[in-house]
Amino acid sequence: DVVMTQTPVSLPVSLGGQASISCRSSQSLVHSNGNTYLHWYLQKPGQSPQLLIYRVSNRFSGVPDRFSGSGSGTDFTLKISRVEPEDLGDYYCLQSTHFPLTFGSGTKLEIK
Amino acid sequence: QVQLQQSGTELVKPASSVKISCKASGYTFTSNYMHWIRQQPGNGLEWIGWIYPGNGNTKYNQKFDGKATLTADKSSSTAYMQLSSLTSEDSAVYFCARSVSYYFDYWGQGVMVTVSS
Numbered sequence A: 001d002v003v004m005t006q007t008p009v010s011l012p013v014s015l016g017g018q019a020s021i022s023c024r025s026s027q028s029l030v031h032s033n034g035n036t037y038l039h040w041y042l043q044k045p046g047q048s049p050q051l052l053i054y055r056v057s058n059r060f061s062g063v064p065d066r067f068s069g070s071g072s073g074t075d076f077t078l079k080i081s082r083v084e085p086e087d088l089g090d091y092y093c094l095q096s097t098h099f100p101l102t103f104g105s106g107t108k109l110e111i112k
Numbered sequence B: 001q002v003q004l005q006q007s008g009t010e011l012v013k014p015a016s017s018v019k020i021s022c023k024a025s026g027y028t029f030t031s032n033y034m035h036w037i038r039q040q041p042g043n044g045l046e047w048i049g050w051i052y053p054g055n056g057n058t059k060y061n062q063k064f065d066g067k068a069t070l071t072a073d074k075s076s077s078t079a080y081m082q083l084s085s086l087t088s089e090d091s092a093v094y095f096c097a098r099s100v101s102y103y104f105d106y107w108g109q110g111v112m113v114t115v116s117s
Helices: none
Strands: A004-007 A010-013 A019-025 A038-043 A050-054 A067-072 A075-080 A089-095 A107-111 B003-006 B010-012 B018-025 B033-039 B045-052 B057-060 B068-073 B078-083 B092-100 B103-107 B111-115
Touching: A004 A089, A010 A019, A019 A038, A019 A089, A019 A107, A038 A067, A038 B103, A050 A067, A050 B103, A075 A089, B003 B092, B003 B103, B010 B018, B018 B092, B018 B111, B033 B068, B045 B068, B057 B068, B078 B092
Parallel strands: A010 A107, B010 B111
Antiparallel strands: A004 A019, A019 A075, A038 A050, A038 A089, A067 A075, A089 A107, B003 B018, B018 B078, B033 B045, B033 B092, B045 B057, B068 B078, B092 B103, B092 B111
């Protein structure tokens, strides 16, 4: 299985500040069709995960442009600028290039 | 608007089975894969498998082979997951999620399954 290593585990940030989360995969996430299937989710307390970014860098409908994704191959990053209270929760990366699909272990974004 | 409405909390006994549901609305049920994901208490997310309601095809994470069985009823736009031979390890929240182009865009609210005697 592809192992998704997410860091840091916990990320204290100040409101209005910037956060950066890393996700590294144990093998390349480039599919044979040329696409890279790496996505980012936010799970707020007591809720189901919600899609933020799909295929590395595409913001899902309604997601503020404060969220941005980048990366390639095995190394990916989610950046959140001007952090707001509604951004707090657990962030997960997901790879769907290889079976079985696997998630990162999560990063808890909390207020400093 | 796309909605996935899951069934309610389950308290079940060890060695028994449970079947949970996920009713889809707001889109053509047979045109998208439906996935199931497990979240054990305080833990991250694990992918269980998918079903394509259009033809009933399924694919499972090998870890859940024999544990989970996915089915779908086109007439009611409802996907089901049956979990068998339950142990305390199966106590978790189970989500259904629709996929489009290899990512999950909409999720159900989750079903908490507690296995206890």
